[in-house]
Amino acid sequence: MGVTDSLKYYWNVKVVGEPFLQWQRWQAERHPKTPSRWRTDILSPPLRIGAKTKELISRHYLEGRYANGHRPVAWVTSGGPVEILQALGFYVLYPENHGALCGVRKAVVEISGEAENAGYSTDICSYARTDIGSMLSGKTPVGRLPKPDLLLACTNICQTVLHWYRVLAKHFKVPLILIDTPFVYSEASDHALEYVKKQLENSIPISEQVAGQTLDYRRLKEIIQLSKDAAELWLEIIGRGRHHPAPISVFDQFIHMAPIVEMRGKKETVDFYAALLKELDENIDKGIGAVRNERKRLLWDNLPIWYRLRYFAEYLAEHGISVVASTYTNAWGELAPLMNKEKPLESMAKTYTYPILNQGTKYKLDTMKRMVEEFELDGVILHSDRSCKPYSIGQIDQRNKLIQEYGIPALLLEADHDDPRAYAEEQVASRLASFVEMLDN
Amino acid sequence: MKIAALGIDVGSTTVKMAGVNASGEMIWNHLEQVAPRVEKQVDSFLNKLKEEINSLAGIPLVATGYGRNLVHQAVKNVTEITCHAKGVYHQLGHGGTLVDIGGQDSKVIVIGAQGQVVDFAMNDKCAAGTGRFLENSAARMQVSIDEMGSVALSATEEVTISSTCTVFAESEIISMVAHGVAVEPILMGLHRSLIKRVVAMVRSVGLVPPLLLSGGVVKNPAIRKVIEEETKEQVFLPEHPQLMGAYGAALLALKVKQK
Numbered sequence: 001m002g003v004t005d006s007l008k009y010y011w012n013v014k015v016v017g018e019p020f021l022q023w024q025r026w027q028a029e030r031h032p033k034t035p036s037r038w039r040t041d042i043l044s045p046p047l048r049i050g051a052k053t054k055e056l057i058s059r060h061y062l063e064g065r066y067a068n069g070h071r072p073v074a075w076v077t078s079g080g081p082v083e084i085l086q087a088l089g090f091y092v093l094y095p096e097n098h099g100a101l102c103g104v105r106k107a108v109v110e111i112s113g114e115a116e117n118a119g120y121s122t123d124i125c126s127y128a129r130t131d132i133g134s135m136l137s138g139k140t141p142v143g144r145l146p147k148p149d150l151l152l153a154c155t156n157i158c159q160t161v162l163h164w165y166r167v168l169a170k171h172f173k174v175p176l177i178l179i180d181t182p183f184v185y186s187e188a189s190d191h192a193l194e195y196v197k198k199q200l201e202n203s204i205p206i207s208e209q210v211a212g213q214t215l216d217y218r219r220l221k222e223i224i225q226l227s228k229d230a231a232e233l234w235l236e237i238i239g240r241g242r243h244h245p246a247p248i249s250v251f252d253q254f255i256h257m258a259p260i261v262e263m264r265g266k267k268e269t270v271d272f273y274a275a276l277l278k279e280l281d282e283n284i285d286k287g288i289g290a291v292r293n294e295r296k297r298l299l300w301d302n303l304p305i306w307y308r309l310r311y312f313a314e315y316l317a318e319h320g321i322s323v324v325a326s327t328y329t330n331a332w333g334e335l336a337p338l339m340n341k342e343k344p345l346e347s348m349a350k351t352y353t354y355p356i357l358n359q360g361t362k363y364k365l366d367t368m369k370r371m372v373e374e375f376e377l378d379g380v381i382l383h384s385d386r387s388c389k390p391y392s393i394g395q396i397d398q399r400n401k402l403i404q405e406y407g408i409p410a411l412l413l414e415a416d417h418d419d420p421r422a423y424a425e426e427q428v429a430s431r432l433a434s435f436v437e438m439l440d441n
Numbered sequence: 442m443k444i445a446a447l448g449i450d451v452g453s454t455t456v457k458m459a460g461v462n463a464s465g466e467m468i469w470n471h472l473e474q475v476a477p478r479v480e481k482q483v484d485s486f487l488n489k490l491k492e493e494i495n496s497l498a499g500i501p502l503v504a505t506g507y508g509r510n511l512v513h514q515a516v517k518n519v520t521e522i523t524c525h526a527k528g529v530y531h532q533l534g535h536g537g538t539l540v541d542i543g544g545q546d547s548k549v550i551v552i553g554a555q556g557q558v559v560d561f562a563m564n565d566k567c568a569a570g571t572g573r574f575l576e577n578s579a580a581r582m583q584v585s586i587d588e589m590g591s592v593a594l595s596a597t598e599e600v601t602i603s604s605t606c607t608v609f610a611e612s613e614i615i616s617m618v619a620h621g622v623a624v625e626p627i628l629m630g631l632h633r634s635l636i637k638r639v640v641a642m643v644r645s646v647g648l649v650p651p652l653l654l655s656g657g658v659v660k661n662p663a664i665r666k667v668i669e670e671e672t673k674e675q676v677f678l679p680e681h682p683q684l685m686g687a688y689g690a691a692l693l694a695l696k697v698k699q700k
Contacts, residue, residue, distance in 0.1 A: 396645060403560050404647065412562075426507065427546075431563060434522035441557040 005069025017062045025055040038310055042317040044288055047252060049276045056272060057101075057258050061142040067091040068146045072211045075148040075168065078261055079157040081179060081200060081352045083227055083344075085150075086265040087220040088211040093146060094262045098134070099127035103306030103418040105141040112419065114139065125387040126418035128164040135171055148174055150210045152203070156181040156358040158390045175210065177203045181352060184359045188350070197349035221341040223265035224348070228339035233273035234260045235333030238325070240280045242375050245289020246297065246324035247280040251313040252290060253329040254304045260332045295320030296439055299371055301327050301364070301398075302383040302391045303417035312432075319436050325375045327367055328391075331356045361394030365401055372408050379409035379439055386416040411435040442468055444494060446501050446698055448690025449486065449515070450524065451479055451508030454544030454572065455657060458486050459687035460500075461695055465531060469493075470684050479511045487514060503694040505686050507545065516697055521686050522550055522561050528689030529653055530556035532679040537651040540639060540668070541685070542658035544572040549642050551649050562646045569605040570638035572658040577607050578631050581614050582624050590661035593632050596625035602634040610634065629663070636667040643672065652676045655685040 028051035036046050067073050074090040076082055082092055102108050103126075112126055114133035122129070134140050151174060153165035162178065169176035179199050182192040204215055234257070240247055256276060263269045283289075298316070300323050305312065316323060335354055340347035356364055368380060380402055382395045395412060402410040413431060416422035444460035452475065460469035471489065476482045491497055504512035505524040512518070525541050529552065536552035536559075547570045551559040564570045568577075579589045600622060604610040610631070617627055643652075652674040658664055659682045669676055679685055 400645075400647065409560075427563065430507075430520060434520040434558075434561060437520055437523045438558045438561070 002069045005066075009063075009066040009070035012066045013059075013063055018059060021055045021058050021062070025051045028054070039314050039317070042292055043313060044283075044290055044292060047248070047256070047276070047279055049256065049272070049279055052272060052275065053256050053258065056263065056268070060262060064091055064093055064146045065142070065144045066146075072149045073146045074150040074152055074207075074210075075165075076152040077154050077157060077161045077165070079352065079355050079357070080152045080154040081348050082152075083220060083223045083265050083348060084200065084204060084207055084215065085152065086223045087215055088207055088213060090150070090207075090211060091146065092262065093148070095131040095134075096127045097258065097262045098140065098142070098145065099130040099418055100304075100306050102130050102134075102141060104309070106307050106420070107139070107141050108307070108418045109420065111137070111139045122419075122421075125158070125160045125164075126416055126422075127387065128160055130418060131164070132167060135168065148172055150174055150207060151176040152179070153177070154179040154181060154352060156352055156355045158357065158388070160389075175206055177206055179203065179352065181358055184354060184363075186360070188353050193346070193349045193353060196353050197345050200345050200348055217344065220344050224339055224341040224344055226267060226270055227264045228336055228341070230260055230264060230266075230269045230273055231333050231336035231339070233270065233277055235330075235336055237273060237277050237280060238330055238333055240277070240284065241324035243284050244297075244376070245287070245291065245294035246322050246375075247283040247288060247290060248324075249290035249313065250300045250323045250326040250329060251304075251309050253326065254306075254309060257329055257332055289322065290324075291317045291320065291322035293320045294322045296378040297321070297325075297375065298323045299325045299327070299368060299375070299377050299380045300383065301368060301380060301395070302385045303328055303388055305383060305415050305423065306418055307420050308415075308423065315429075315432060316436070321436065321439070323381070325371045325377065327356060327364060327371070330367070330371070357390045361398065364394070365398045368398065368402065369406055369408075372402075372406070377408075379411070379435070381435070382410060382412045383417075384412050384414045386414070386422045387419065388417060409435070409439060442494060444469055444490075444500055446691050446694035447490075447503075448524070448687045448692070448694055449483065449502060449504050449506075449509075449512055450521070450684075450686035450690060451475065451483070451504065451506040451512060452543055452545070452657075452686070453507055455683070456482055456486065456506075456508075457684050457687040458490075459684050459691045460490070461688070461691040463695070465692055465695060467681070467684070467688050467691070470681065470687065472683065475508070479508045480513070483512050483514065501694040501697045503690040503697065505690045516694065519690060519693055522548060522558060524686045524689030524693065525655055526550050526552045526556065526558045526689065527692050528685035528687075529655055529679055531692055532685070532688070533653065533677060535651070536649070537653045537677070538643060538646075538649050539653040539655060540643060541654075541656040542570075542572055542635075542639060542664065543656045544576070544658075547571050547639050547642065547656075549639075549646050551646055552653075559649075560646050562642050564638070564642060568607040570635060570642065572656070574607045574610065574635050575631065575658065575661070577611060578614060578628075581611055582618075582628065584624065584628065587660075589628055590632075590663035592625055593628035593663040594666065596623075596629040598626045599629040599633065600626045602627070602630040605634060605638055632661075632663045632667045633671075636664065636671050640668070640671045648672065648674065650674055654678050655682045657683040659683075 078096045111133040112129035114137040115129040153161045338351040402408040445463040450457040504515035509518040539550040547564040
């Protein structure tokens with residue numbers, strides 16, 4: 001690590017960047033008069049915490065921009081066991097999260113085009129294409145991404161990451177840690193969990209070598225606890241959707257979930273979610289719902305359609321529909337009870353083996369059914385995501401079972417979480433409109 | 442003629458309008474190929490009707506179809522799913538599984554015992570399984586759309602068209618023609634290919650008998666025959682299959698009036 005790089009980091013991040021972002025947040029908090037870009041005649045004004053979310057995300061990418069040479073940098077998959085890396089002082093970048101940001105900023109077609117021009121098929125996940133395109137061209141809406149010193153891919157979300165991270169490893173010529181998590185059909189066997197734990201143990205010396213320091217187990221325990229605390233708060237936040245009207249919609253959750261994905265294991269993340277929970281409770285007391293005239297409530301399955309968040313939120317709100325629960329945002333909280341700082345590696349092995357995408361389709365169906373009952377929902381929208389095959393497989397059967405066995409109206413919408421070229425405007429609009437009319441039958 | 446309410450269905454290929462009396466019977470209708478200027482066309486539809494009945498005052502209009510948002514005279518816009526279900530249920534008097542094959546898309550609508558939409562599915566983003574598939578192929582074979590059903594039914598044998606994609610199917614036809622295959626078996630194969638696609642969609646939502654058909658494409662007799670063969674179900678058609686969207690819209694307009 002170089003002195004010049006560290007000086008650059010301190011100057012740009014600590015001296016200039018952080019105070020500026022803080023000032024920007026204060027301004028936004030004190031003068032919330034800036035009109036929201038989203039329609040506030042049908043949706044409640046944006047949550048106040050939004051200013052803090054913006055500050056946290058901006059700072060995260062600012063830190064990344066100047067991290068090389070000052071801190072070790074790791075790129076990890078969204079379901080990657082990040083706590084060991086956090087304890088070793090790594091700056092952690094989530095290419096999937098960056099991909100989502102590119103989606104929201106409508107930069108995916110251009111950036112993934114760079115990967116497609118290099119021969120990567122459009123059938124590959126749009127997050128992977130966007131990341132590889134960014135890697136090849138340096139294009140990103142966040143200024144600059146730091147180069148990785150270490151890569152960590154965990155197969156608990158899909159098998160694409162295995163090949164995607166091998167491409168990254170070859171390009172950046174850095175070590176790749178692969179954590180292979182056996183698929184859970186009903187319950188993970190002891191030897192499967194032991195196998196994952198061994199891989200976590202084996203990852204430590206490599207990570208230590210790249211970081212240039214030894215893992216402090218006390219620090220690891222603290223980070224596991226912070227991860228658990230934040231995930232528990234997130235679960236509570238999602239649970240507030242049970243109230244009528246729901247104080248938070250999944251479209252808000254999609255935006256405010258960024259810290260739980262990319263800033264787990266930090267005290268600040270815990271404080272952030274505690275503040276969000278407090279704001280929601282205040283809104284519940286005042287009877288403020290995310291949708292002003294909530295008449296119907298829905299569940300969203302699968303990833304968001306990042307480049308059309310506003311369209312969905314507004315179209316549905318116009319018809320008094322609030323989407324209050326999602327299997328996707330739930331996935332970032334539901335494993336919190338499995339974390340245990342007293343058994344760091346053992347509990348991490350379990351936590352990272354049990355994500356929804358590493359379990360059978362029956363588990364997802366049961367989760368949806370449970371959420372429909374608990375949140376008192378009127379229907380389900382299943383986004384069939386061209387990019388995310390593990391999330392989308394089984395959705396036709398799940399949809400039919402929801403309708404035929406449980407009597408829950410359900411709609412399957414074909415799209416892609418990041419690539420607008422796989423989104424047919426008119427067809428989505430007519431399906432959605434028909435579904436809304438059907439709910440009012 | 443006492444028209445109480447009107448419905449207009451601005452589809453991708455044709456524009457249909459239906460007028461109903463106070464008891465919901467269709468007493469007037471009109472159909473034209475869709476023009477590039479939908480607004481002007483709607484105006485001319487309404488003027489035509491005005492000439493016949495003198496005044497349109499107090500007659501509510503509900504619009505449906507892809508161009509429904511362009512009908513500024515409408516009191517309400519409703520999707521084709523709701524309108525087709527409404528129209529067919531009202532005309533046939535029972536629910537079931539309705540297959541509507543239109544010019545631009547195909548829909549499968551499960552209609553409940555009270556006429557409500559229970560479930561629906563629509564074709565993928567491409568033209569496979571829609572009227573456009575036959576239209577394109579008919580043009581390639583130099584057979585008119587109106588004749589293609591009867592020509593197909595006169596075939597003594599049938600070839601298999603393996604491409605579900607409209608563009609690839611066209612290439613397949615070209616190659617068959619080049620190999621000297623006659624027109625009739627190719628046309629029969631095309632109908633089979635289209636219907637297999639539609640039946641897959643029916644199976645995906647689950648067929649609740651009876652099987653009902655609507656949409657302009659069902660005027661084609663080969664479509665009816667092949668769909669019965671593929672589903673092993675007898676099909677039922679309303680009197681004016683092509684007008685069911687407009688008729689359903691008119692019935693909804695009548696409801697608006699009664700409120």
